[in-house]
Amino acid sequence: MTIRALLFLALVPGTALHAEIYRWVDADGQVHFSDRRMQGAERTGIPTAATRAPNPPAATPPEADEAAFLGPYTAFEIVAPGANETLTQDKSDLAVSLILDPPLLEGHRVEAVLNGVAVPLANAATQFRLSGASFGSHRLQVQIRDADGDLIARTALQSVHLRQTQAPQEPQEPGLLR
Known part of the structure; x- marks a missing residue:
């Protein structure tokens, strides 16, 4: 009796690999699968570990990506300063202008991220000034977070360069060093 049970258990996993599965679509468009042949059914195979497609890689968390992530917004981007733009100015403040459509949804808040440091903004304006940028x-990058602090949307990460305006220099006479 024990030998028959062991033999039976040894054969069962192998039979599942060779089972025939049939697929058909009914009149309502519903897809069905069965181990019994039905009228209009087509034979499909059972995917085994060798034939099964690998699991897709886990989605990277939004925080790890530098690309834009719009979330529930149809448009969200930094329009000024432009990407990789060099600004020559007297103050080191950084004026930022955004496109945000639709307007900020209830419960959402905007924050700027400058060099990896989040700077919460007091109001939900699409134009603001970051003071103290050297x-x-x-x-x-600019982000939108919900009331729980979860990331909802973000702009693409971009570089900007601030240069200080230089005072005009006195003209020098040729050949004279001071």
Whole structure:
């Protein structure tokens, strides 16, 4: 009796690999699968570990990506300063203008991310000024978070360069060094 049970159990997994599965679509457009042949059914195979497509890679969390992520918005991007733009100015403040459509949804808040540091914004304006940005190169992104702090949308990450206006220099006479 034990030998028959072991033999039976040894054969069962193998039979599943060779089972025939039939697929058909009924009059309502519903797809059906069965191990019994039905009128109009086509034979399909059972995917095995060797033939099964690998699981798709896990989606990268939005925070790990530098690309834009619109979420529920049809448009969300930084229009000024432009990507990789060099601004020459007296102050190191950075004026930012956005396109956001539809307007900020209830419960959502805007924050700027300058060089990886989040800067919450007091109002939901699409134009604001980041003060205290030093002269030099920066990486800028704007994000929208919900009331729980979860990321809802973000602009593409872009570089911007702030250069200080230089005072005019006195003309020098040729050959004279000071």
